[in-house]
Amino acid sequence: MKNIEIYVQRVNSGRLPVVVGGLLDVDCSEDNIKQLILSVRGNFNVDELVEEVEKRNRTKLLLPWLETRVHDGSTDSGVHNALAKIYIDSNSNPEKFLRDNPHYDSRIVGKYCEKRDPHLACVAYERGGCDMELVNVCNENSLFKSEARYLVRRKDPALWEHVLREDNQYRRPLIDQVIQTALAETQDPEEISITVKAFMTADLPNNLIELLEKIVIDNSVFSEHRNLQNLLILTAIKADRTRVMDYINRLENYDAPDIANIAISNQLYEEAFSIYKKFEVNTSAIQVLIDHIKNLDRAYEFAERCNEPAVWSILANAQIRQGLVKESIDSFIKADDPTSYLEVVNVATQNQSWEDLVRYLQMARKKARETFVETELAFAYAKTNRLVDLEEFITSPNHAQIQAVGDRCFEQGMYEAAKILYNNISNYAKLAVTLCYLGDYQSAVDSARKANSTKTWKEICFACIEKQEFRLAQICGIQIVVQAEELEELINFYQNRGYFEEVIQLLEAALGHERAHIGMFTELAILYSKYKPQKMREHLELFWSRVRKPKVLRACEQAHLWSELVFLYDKYEEFDNAIITMIAHPSEAWRENHFKDIIGKVANIELYYKAIDFYLEFKPMLLNDLLLILSARLDHTRAVNYFIKVKQLPLVKPYLRSVQNINNKAINEALNNLLIEEEDYQGLRNSIDAYDNFDNISLAQRLEKHELIEFRRIAAYLYKGNNRWKQAVELCKKDRLYKDSMTYASESRQIELAEELIAWFLEEKLYECFGACLFQCYDLLRPDVILELAWRHDIISFAMPYMIQIMREYITKVDKLEQSDQLRTENETANEQKPIDFNSQGPLMITGPGMGSFQQPGFGAGGYPPYGGAPGYSGY
Secondary structure, three states, X not given: OHHHHHHHHHHOHHHHHHHHHHHXXXXXXHHHHHHHHHHOOOOOOHHHHHHXXXXXXXXXXXXXXXXXXXXXXXXXXHHHXXXXXXXXXXXXXXXXXXXXXXXXXXXXXXXHHHOOOHHHHHHHHHHHOOXXXXXXXXXXXXXXXXXXXXXXXXXXXXXXXXXXXXXXXXXXXXXXXXXXXXXXXXXXXHHHHHHHXXXXXXXXXXXXXXXXXXXXXXXXXXXXXXXXXXHHHXXXXXXXXXXXXXXXXXXXXXXXXXXXXXXXXXXXXXXXXXXXXXXXXXXXXXXXHHHHHOOHHHHHHHHHHHXXXXXXXXXXXXXXXXXXXXXXXXXXXXXXXXXXXXXXXXXXXXXXXXXXXXXXXXXXXXXXXXXXXXXXXXXXXXXXXXXXXXXXXXXXOOOOOHHHHHHHHHHOOOXXXXXXXXXXXXXXXXXXXXXXXXXXXXXXXXXXXXXOOHHHHHHHHHHHHHOOOHHXXXXXHHHHXXXXXXXXXXXXXXXXXXXXXXXXXXXXXXXXXXXXXXXXXXXXXXXXXXXXHXXXXXXXXXXXXXXXXXXXXXXXXXXXXXXXXXXXXXXXXXXXXXXXXXXXXXXXXXXXXXXXXXXXXXXXXXXXXXXXXXXXXXXXXXXXXXXXXXXXXXXXXXXXHHHHHOOOHHHHHHHHHHHHHXXXXXXXXXXXXXXXXXXXXXXXXXXXXXXXXXXXXXXXXHHHOOOOHHHHHHHHHHHHHOOOHHHHHXXXXXXXXXXXXXXXXXXXXXXXXXXXXXXXXXXXXXXXHHHHHHHHOHHHOOHHHHHHHHHHOOOHHHHHHHHHHHHHHHHHHHHHHHHHHHHHHHHHHHHHHOOOOOOOOOOOOOOOHXXXXXXXXOOXXXXXXXXXXXXXXXXX
């Protein structure tokens, strides 16, 4: 033992718990063990020591050591835990120790107590705030009263939520103990509040009602608590409506308006009415009767009993909404309330309750001088036909809108009342119209004159027209037609009723007005075109410059007044349309001189050709006159082709003659064709000579086959003009035109052609022509050829004059050559004998005037005299 003490005291004090356990196992004396424990001052684990002793159920042997440690001031939880267990086991006033000792571990001690004494476990758990452990031990041991008290005192919403959850099998007994015991004992408002909130959160309305009844009704301390009373009623509204009325009547200190509103929102209307009635909130009470219970009879009885103006006013508004006009007005009068006059007037008007409305408005006028009230009162007088009262009312000071009342009376046909009202405010415009409806048209016109308004004049005028008072209508109409924007409507009004003559008379009378405008002249022209076409031309001639062209043109076209239409086109310089119209309607619109005047002014040249076509069909004998007018701008080629196409070329021969001076090919060819058809060869020859712009060869080929020799002669002439000498000569030879053939051969300047002609004359034995041709073609013929031909045909005598002349010319030429050669020789000799004077020479020139070709005088060897140089000799 001594060695053990030395070991634990000096060597390893931490092994004390194990040593003590070992000693207990070998049944060592408790005194020795106690002495050993007390002797060790080193550090060792107290919990392990307690565990070793507790395992062997020998905890009491530690009591002296534990008390010594506590006395020494130890706060080690293990020491205090062990001491608590010993007190519990020995029942040495353990509850006091558990409540007062702050150092032990509540969970360890509580767990230790659960099987020994659950009540002490609750004490230990409560002291340490071990909520879940306390709840479990109470549930397991049915300590619901302790649990309820703990929950109330704990004031933990989370803990309440845990114990009041739906799956807790102990919830019902716990709730019972909370209601019966815990809350009855508490005096703390906070504990009450948290508990109530916990029940609300757990959605236990019925249990909450029991809870609140216990608190509010049975507990005098909280019986007057406002929030709890409110909560009790609200919970009953939600969970058990049958109790609500009882609570309302028994309780006194709740928020009546808020509770009543919640009751209404939950359709507890009678309860809400009872609340308002109990607290004398009469206006709200009657509102519930009206809006929710919907019993106007009860509301009326309630208002009779209260007899308050505000209550009567609410009832009146409800009655007016239900259309109970008389009853509502009676209620408003009892309430002396004019504030709802807009709704009262509206409903009374819809129900035609004018007598009742007069009573109400008279009351309202005494309370408030509103414009609307007085206006409606005036109208109500008119509706009830109290014209005397109406007149007296409007002549006295008032704020009524007389104009508006008059307009309403007028719209509803109360013209006598409207007359009084309009006359009162001098509204002559409306008065005039009203008088029309009353049949006093003359007075209506007088009032319209005072009003001097276009709108009024129109209304009176239309009314007079409807009643066929055309004289008065014309007086009004003159004032209207001078307004351009009103003119068309007035005319249509007349026309729609068939009063054509009257509207024409109106416009004719208005033309002299100082404010007459273009629209009046235009519309009168349109009316003339429709109903009096015989006056249209005269009107246009006088006022063509004062009408609107498009409208009048359209009217003339619709009325088929073609002559007047052309007249207007001409005046407005629409010459194209004028021509088109005359062509389309010649029997009415065409005038020769007028047509000729206009056709030259048109812009569209195509109309020229339409005019030509028209004249060709309608007035062919005047066509040439038209063509002469059109010639300045006419496409003559197109015109000629057109006449050729329609085979009317002879008809326009004068036109062709007059324009041939422009030398147009188409004109020339057309006129030439006409002359050929007429066999006027002289005219054709003159045309060809004067105007050369045509197809010469084509004409020549055509004339070459003509049956008349004069035309074939012209063909030869045309060939000659186109240098076709051979064809010209051959054609002359064919027609025996000897003179022409010799002339053409001479003019051709072709030696071969002249010689061929000479040879032909000889073949035909025309020796006289042979001689004449020698004269005509003298300068073209070769002497050797002529001499040979004359010798062959034995007609030297016919050729002799030619040969003599030739010989003479050749001898003259030779003489001139000799003279020229002699003169040249003399000049050369003189130049050789003369010394050279270099000083007198000019600048040396490579070329000079003397180095060009030299023109020999005369005709030269083999030359012929020019045309016309042949000598004349007799016999030809």
